[in-house]
Amino acid sequence: MMTYEIDLPWTSPPLNLNGRGHWQTRARKIREVRHAACVLAKASPLGRGGPLGKVRVTLHYIPRDRRIRDEENPVPTVKACADGLVDAGVVIDDRPEFMEKPMPVIHEASSVSGLKPRLWLVVEVLDVSPEVSA
Numbered sequence: 402m403m404t405y406e407i408d409l410p411w412t413s414p415p416l417n418l419n420g421r422g423h424w425q426t427r428a429r430k431i432r433e434v435r436h437a438a439c440v441l442a443k444a445s446p447l448g449r450g451g452p453l454g455k456v457r458v459t460l461h462y463i464p465r466d467r468r469i470r471d472e473e474n475p476v477p478t479v480k481a482c483a484d485g486l487v488d489a490g491v492v493i494d495d496r497p498e499f500m501e502k503p504m505p506v507i508h509e510a511s512s513v514s515g516l517k518p519r520l521w522l523v524v525e526v527l528d529v530s531p532e533v534s535a
Contacts, residue, residue: 403526407441409482412518414462414475414505431481438485438522447486447524452493454528458483460505465518467510475505482522491524493531501527 415434420427442448460479464470479502483495492499511518 405445405447405524405526407438407445407447407522407524409441409520409522410437411520413464414460414478414520416477416481417474418471418476419474420477431477434478434481435485435488438482439488440485442486442489442491442524447491448489452490452531453526454492454531455499455501455526456486456492457501457503457525457527458486459503459523459525461508461519461521461523462505463508463514463516463519464510466512470507472504472507478520479505486524499531 415430416427447453458479460475460482462470462475480495483500483502486492486500487495494500495502508514508516
């Protein structure tokens with residue numbers, strides 16, 4: 402199985418389930434995340450070649466501090482990144498037959514691990530040949 406990492410330009414999830422605010426601000430942020438994922442995927446080895454059959458996309462996060470975080474909070478970031486991968490032509494669609502999206506993985510805090518705060522996608526190729534169903 403081939404695995405690719407895409408470093409995202411944020412140190413924490415830019416979208417989360419607890420996010421409040423104006424709908425236009427949220428829509429702008431969704432477009433920003435989706436576009437960044439698209440551009441970064443195209444620039445990676447994933448962007449070379451046609452669409453894949455099926456991938457598993459997992460968001461990984463090393464938080465800055467040891468506060469407790471809910472693993473489902475970054476799910477909106479995962480969704481926007483998944484849409485960006487579709488925009489980049491990595492897969493045909495983000496439906497379950499083309500893309501698995503497990504819960505985000507929250508690693509030990511950087512204050513404990515000594516690693517820098519980081520946000521990245523791991524894209525595992527499960528099937529290389531897309532089967533388009535009507």
